[in-house]
Amino acid sequence: MSKKILIIDDEKVIRELLFVNLQQTGYEVSLASNGEEALDLVRWKFFDIIMLDLVMPKMYGLEFIKELKDIRYTIDNKKPAVILMTAFSANELVEEAKTLGAVTCIYKPFDVKEVLNTINNVIQCN
Template sequence: MSKRIITVDDSPSVRKMVEFSLKSKGYVMGSAGDGVEALELLRQEPFDAIILDVNMPRMNGLEFLENIKNDENLAAIPVIMLTTEGQDEDRDKAMALGATAYIVKPFKPTQLLSLLEEIL
């Protein structure tokens, strides 16, 4: 069975690029433009991993991460941060909140694919 991945990013172009790269390798994709939309989707459908931006409207990535890690039904889903926030402080905060990995944009799709294969 194909693994299901949700991309949460307010940039439609980033979501499309990630979706294109992962669909070509057999992943089933979902997407959301912010944390609020993503939480709604995650409560309706099962996903095997989350690819998450930090800077988004309504609910940013760190708030979203904190929400899912405090939800017993969602806490075990691995989260890969994919963001422009490259400072050690940003990375440390995300990892402390429960992120599985942290990739700084710009990124290579092969880097993301390798990480997903390792995690899943």
């Protein structure tokens, strides 16, 4: 069974770039353009990995992570691994997100190979 990845980013170009590359690699990929849309998805479907833009309209990444913590999954009470994505060097926000449960951060602009390596590392650790 392929791993399920949710990409949450307000930039359509980023969503599409990751969608194409991750799908070609064999992942099942879903997309959301903001945190509210993503919460609707995660309430009914489990994702192994959530790639989350830290700064978005409607709901910041930190708010999303806080909401995500309250969602209960029936799959061994497993939680998705959250990988942050940000174009800002806001170390305080990244550290706070990691305190809330994010596992790592990828800084934009990124190389797709870097993203794939990060995802593979996160899957191996989980």
